[in-house]
Amino acid sequence: MPKMIPFTDARTEDEIGGKAKNLALLFQSRFPVPKGFVIPAQTFEHAVQSDQDPYGWVFPEYMRQEIEAAYKKYVQPPVVVRSSCSIEDLESASFAGQYETILNVHFVNLLESIKRCWLSVYQGHAQSYLTQRGSAGGQAPAMSVIVQEFVHADVAGVAFSKNPITGNDDEIIINANFGLGEAVVSGLVTPDVFALSKQRNAIVARDLGDKDCKTILDRYGTRIAETTSQEQSSFSLNDEQLHELRAMIMGIETLFGYPVDVEFAYRHGKLHILQARNITNGG
Structure with a gap:
């Protein structure tokens, strides 16, 4: 074997x-x-x-x-x-x-x-x-x-090295939520959405999601829990983390040689890359 x-x-x-x-x-x-x-x-x-x-x-x-x-x-x-x-x-x-x-x-x-x-x-x-x-x-x-x-994430989500809706190669789009990334990946929650410019090293836009729930750990597995009112009214990522993600996503895109879709997590302020793949054309 x-x-x-x-x-x-x-x-x-x-x-x-x-x-x-x-x-x-x-x-x-x-x-x-x-x-x-x-x-x-x-x-x-x-x-x-x-x-x-x-x-x-x-x-x-x-x-x-x-x-x-x-x-x-x-x-x-x-x-x-x-x-x-x-x-x-x-x-x-x-x-x-x-x-x-x-x-x-x-x-x-x-x-x-x-x-x-x-x-x-x-x-x-x-x-x-x-x-x-x-x-x-x-x-x-x-x-x-x-x-x-396994990363017990405080904040997690998905980042795209080009805008998956408009196809703009200069825009990095980041979707994030508190807790584990499964609520974002599965579409269960409306996450925070951030747009960053590669060329200008700038945060172009932020859209506060409702983030009404999050995925958290259970004894053996996970479960869905309500987010707090403070989490719902706060952005899940700060400027320093957004710029760190921007540099990381651009580095992964350069390594792979094509636009990428990356799952990430932050635990106690440390960034972890969980998956990376080509941005697909089909569902």
């Missing part, structure tokens, strides 16, 4: 998928990416081939040991477990939300979370999306799984 691959060693997209390849590149380029490792696609293929019914599949002992060893060596709990497929985050189609992402995972629920991630390729919404996009005739692709240190 293929070995678990830490971000320091991850290279080829066929082995680890596009999302993990991007994270590994950022990590190796010394961007502030939380530590992690990848369970390669060949492990998934071994798993689904070993039993005709993937829902009834059980981890063999040697695979449990490999995953446990990597967990103890490469990350500090809790972690986030998420999919990484070569067909995700393509220019013509983003698979955001089509596969499973499990937050605030501890070792007690790690294997269950990995299996949930694998099995999400068989779920109706992902299969329908594959068929609509004409990918592999709707067949379930081999899936790598990312296990990465």
